[in-house]
Amino acid sequence: MASIFSRIVAGEIPSYKIAENDKFFAFLDINPMAKGHTLVIPKHEVDYIFDIDDTTLAEMTVFAKQVAEAIKKAIPCQRVGVMVLGMEVPHAHIHLIPIVKESDMLLSNPKLKLEAPEFEEIAHAIKFYL
Ligand code: 5GP
DSSP states (O other): OOOHHHHHHTTSSOOOEEEEOSSEEEEEOSSOSSTTOEEEEESSOOSSGGGSOHHHHHHHHHHHHHHHHHHHHHSOOSEEEEEOOOSSOSSOOEEEEEESSGGGGOTTSOOOOOOHHHHHHHHHHHHTTO
16 A cells, blocks of 8 residues: 555645655655654655665755755754654655754654644745745
């Protein structure tokens, strides 16, 4: 069965898309740790990020970098934190999280509850810089 992220790529489940090319897709996390929290995924479904072949993983990192640079310009933050977990969704993904301090990356922090217009505004602001 296709992962929830493959279904997002296919357009079967809506998302706030940030960027895509033929191999990768970036969209806002639905339960963000901060405004602008974005997930970067390969379109080809692989569960564990380090099972991705070297060339694709390198390309995915560069794609994530481009998205992170746009996030950094759009969202007031000190830097964009990078995290890989994959404990919830078995489809490799890189979390890009705007942070101002180390504790902003703590998983125990409460997640933000944003309404659709806020997600749309954030996505629009990031896409402006891509
Ligand atoms: P992880 O697998 O890295 O532990 O966490 C998965 C992440 O995917 C979580 O931050 C969660 O909020 C996010 N997520 C799970 N389901 C969806 C979804 O349907 N849409 C979006 N945009 N994000 C999701």
